[in-house]
Amino acid sequence: MARLLPSQPPTKLPKDTLKVFEALKTLPDHYFIWHHLAPWEQSSPDFLIVTYDAKVLLVKVCPAVHADVQSAVQMRLFGEPVSTFGKMETEVLERFVEKLNFPQGIEVATLVLFPNLPDARVQELRHTFQITKVYWAGKELLEGREEPWKAYFSNNPLPPLFIEKVRQQFSPEIVVPSHMTVRPQITRRLEAGLTDYLLDYDQERAVKSDLDLPEEDESLLNDFRLNIINGVAGSGKTLILIYRLRLLYNLYPQKRFLVLTHNRPLNFDMQARFARLNGGKLPENIEWFTFNGWCYHYWPRESEKWIEPIRIKPREQLAEEVCRKYLQDLPISTAMFLSEIDWIKDQLPMTREEYLQADRRGRGFGLSAEQRRRVFDAFSAYQQKLAEENLLDWGDVPQKMWNFLQDGTVVPPQYDVVMIDEAQFFAPLWMQIVKKLLKPGNSHLFIVADPTQGFLGRGGSWKALGIQARGRTHTLRKSYRTTLEILQFATLFYRTRVTEDPEEDILSPDLLNMPNGVLPEILLLSSSQDEIVRVANEVKEFVSRGYPKKHLLLLHTSQQGVTALVQAINSRLGKDAARDAKNDYPGDYVRVTTLNAGAGLESPIVFLVGLRELFEQEQSLRLSDDERETLIRDNTRKLYMAITRAGQRLVLTHVGEPPEVLSKIQAQLQSA
Numbered sequence: 054m055a056r057l058l059p060s061q062p063p064t065k066l067p068k069d070t071l072k073v074f075e076a077l078k079t080l081p082d083h084y085f086i087w088h089h090l091a092p093w094e095q096s097s098p099d100f101l102i103v104t105y106d107a108k109v110l111l112v113k114v115c116p117a118v119h120a121d122v123q124s125a126v127q128m129r130l131f132g133e134p135v136s137t138f139g140k141m142e143t144e145v146l147e148r149f150v151e152k153l154n155f156p157q158g159i160e161v162a163t164l165v166l167f168p169n170l171p172d173a174r175v176q177e178l179r180h181t182f183q184i185t186k187v188y189w190a191g192k193e194l195l196e197g198r199e200e201p202w203k204a205y206f207s208n209n210p211l212p213p214l215f216i217e218k219v220r221q222q223f224s225p226e227i228v229v230p231s232h233m234t235v236r237p238q239i240t241r242r243l244e245a246g247l248t249d250y251l252l253d254y255d256q257e258r259a260v261k262s263d264l265d266l267p268e269e270d271e272s273l274l275n276d277f278r279l280n281i282i283n284g285v286a287g288s289g290k291t292l293i294l295i296y297r298l299r300l301l302y303n304l305y306p307q308k309r310f311l312v313l314t315h316n317r318p319l320n321f322d323m324q325a326r327f328a329r330l331n332g333g334k335l336p337e338n339i340e341w342f343t344f345n346g347w348c349y350h351y352w353p354r355e356s357e358k359w360i361e362p363i364r365i366k367p368r369e370q371l372a373e374e375v376c377r378k379y380l381q382d383l384p385i386s387t388a389m390f391l392s393e394i395d396w397i398k399d400q401l402p403m404t405r406e407e408y409l410q411a412d413r414r415g416r417g418f419g420l421s422a423e424q425r426r427r428v429f430d431a432f433s434a435y436q437q438k439l440a441e442e443n444l445l446d447w448g449d450v451p452q453k454m455w456n457f458l459q460d461g462t463v464v465p466p467q468y469d470v471v472m473i474d475e476a477q478f479f480a481p482l483w484m485q486i487v488k489k490l491l492k493p494g495n496s497h498l499f500i501v502a503d504p505t506q507g508f509l510g511r512g513g514s515w516k517a518l519g520i521q522a523r524g525r526t527h528t529l530r531k532s533y534r535t536t537l538e539i540l541q542f543a544t545l546f547y548r549t550r551v552t553e554d555p556e557e558d559i560l561s562p563d564l565l566n567m568p569n570g571v572l573p574e575i576l577l578l579s580s581s582q583d584e585i586v587r588v589a590n591e592v593k594e595f596v597s598r599g600y601p602k603k604h605l606l607l608l609h610t611s612q613q614g615v616t617a618l619v620q621a622i623n624s625r626l627g628k629d630a631a632r633d634a635k636n637d638y639p640g641d642y643v644r645v646t647t648l649n650a651g652a653g654l655e656s657p658i659v660f661l662v663g664l665r666e667l668f669e670q671e672q673s674l675r676l677s678d679d680e681r682e683t684l685i686r687d688n689t690r691k692l693y694m695a696i697t698r699a700g701q702r703l704v705l706t707h708v709g710e711p712p713e714v715l716s717k718i719q720a721q722l723q724s725a
């Protein structure tokens with residue numbers, strides 16, 4: 054069967070186009086066929102067909118029936134202007150080819166297809182109307198045989214760059230303009246006048262599968278339609294989400310959309326990217342939130358006041374106090390206790406009994422039945438203390454929201470489409486809440502994630518998130534963001550430090566054909582102050598060499614570090630030369646943010662700063678073996694994510710001797 058994209062038409066097609074659609078499907082599988090989609094470009098051929106030997110045919114369907122022909126011929130006989138019979142379709146094809154502006158000798162064949170008329174009649178008319186370049190064909194072509202089609206393709210194969218140009222013009226919905234990508238330009242392409250890229254075939258499939266949104270009265274068999282994209286860092290997941298959103302929004306402009314992320318900088322970044330694709334506009338029926346931001350927005354303030362969640366330090370103190378009182382004699386540190394609190398709050402609200410029975414696999418440390426009882430008592434005491442002081446954890450926000458949804462205090466909007474980026478950071482409870490936001494019976498849930506960057510560290514999996522991923526998942530292994538050196542560095546770093554992973558969710562990148570670049574650089578500094586000064590100077594140097602400020606992204610392990618970096622850069626380059634990416638849309642400034650908030654961002658040049666803090670924690674003598682292992686795994690995922698933010702240059706800074714693993718990997722890459 055031919056490969057057709059999309060494999061199902063998204064909207065109700067005119068019956069004749071649908072007939073052609075179905076007939077094209079029956080061609081053999083070495084035919085690649087695209088159906089015109091971009092709703093903002095009405096006047097286009099309906100189908101683009103490319104054979105395995107690079108021959109190309111553009112097809113426009115003409116719905117004319119016998120009666121139209123009769124009147125057209127009569128009009129002609131009486132010397133009246135000929136009706137639009139077949140003419141409009143022919144002109145669309147001619148204009149398309151003209152716009153391609155190919156040099157002489159490079160030809161693209163074109164065909165108007167008449168599914169309601171016999172071929173003999175169609176040829177007669179073509180002759181009468183003196184059509185020369187564009188072929189016309191009648192309904193016999195739809196009988197499902199390959200042979201008759203062959204006659205309409207041009208004789209010579211089209212060189213690949215020309216095929217790409219045809220595809221760019223035919224499918225604007227998958228064009229990646231140069232300002233939307235960090236992928237380097239290739240001279241050969243530039244010489245051919247190609248500055249933009251296209252989504253690759255797998256990406257395009259991910260954008261275009263299951264685009265149909267049923268009408269209100271047509272329910273899907275399941276609650277909602279699910280699509281998951283699992284992809285390595287930089288494989289275009291965010292891009293795919295945005296492109297799919299643009300398509301769906303244009304196909305169904307009245308529907309209600311929700312885009313959720315885990316962190317604020319990514320949320321701003323996505324809105325900016327979408328606006329750029331959408332003529333600078335952010336439509337009102339698309340809502341953009343971080344998950345917590347959504348809860349904040351829909352919080353029922355009239356029944357329960359919003360309380361600003363407790364900050365990290367006082368939270369640790371509170372947990373330490375409780376730990377000392379309830380868990381002192383057990384090998385459970387404050388960090389473990391806090392992690393257990395987070396885990397409990399990530400699940401649907403749990404009673405004591407449910408916690409004692411809960412499946413804690415993948416948590417990194419085991420607890421006996423007695424220890425569980427004690428931990429739950431400590432947890433209850435912790436909750437009690439929070440309540441007494443009128444405080445709240447971030448983890449309580451979704452817990453409360455769940456209850457509000459259950460008892461009807463909050464009646465949430467019902468979205469037709471919910472899209473989640475960086476879903477690896479979503480907790481099971483968040484997913485349960487998301488499911489409640491989907492319009493029952495006819496909605497879409499589209500999820501993109503890179504498990505390597507996230508959730509396995511929290512003991513998660515799609516299953517644990519309540520998501521039936523089987524058969525609904527697309528996998529993307531090719532990274533477009535970064536260089537071979539940077540991706541190899543990230544992969545080696547990951548593999549050296551995390552050896553035993555439940556392999557099912559780990560994705561190995563496809564390193565073939567990746568562009569080369571410089572090796573990641575490791576700067577060693579003598580103090581944290583030196584580190585800030587050095588990085589600020591390096592930034593100044595890049596800017597003075599002409600690099601745009603927005604091409605620099607700095608990720609620091611701590612919020613204080615972020616503030617110090619912003620100040621140091623601004624004192625060198627002027628007010629607002631650097632800003633915390635958590636608070637703003639991307640602009641012409643150096644983005645600085647915490648390592649955690651860096652997920653989903655990217656930049657040609659990336660600095661990772663304050664790494665000592667991260668590695669030092671791992672050496673702490675207070676950690677049990679289990680805890681150390683968990684921490685190493687979490688830090689590794691975090692750093693893997695951070696390293697893969699870089700497009701072309703990566704600089705890591707470390708105060709004092711770097712951990713062996715960094716020097717080892719660098720040496721390994723240098724000798725390769």
Ligand SMILES: Nc1ncnc2c1ncn2[C@@H]1O[C@H](COP(=O)(O)OP(=O)(O)OP(=O)(O)O)[C@@H](O)[C@H]1O
Pocket residue numbers: 229233234235236250251252253256284285286287288289290291292293503533534652653654655697
């Ligand atoms: N086919 C493509 N052609 C050109 N550029 C591409 C293509 N696919 C992706 N890109 C670019 O590669 C970069 C990475 O894409 P994106 O941010 O969507 O990846 P991601 O999978 O979401 O990454 P991560 O999970 O690491 O944040 C972006 O600059 C994007 O525009």
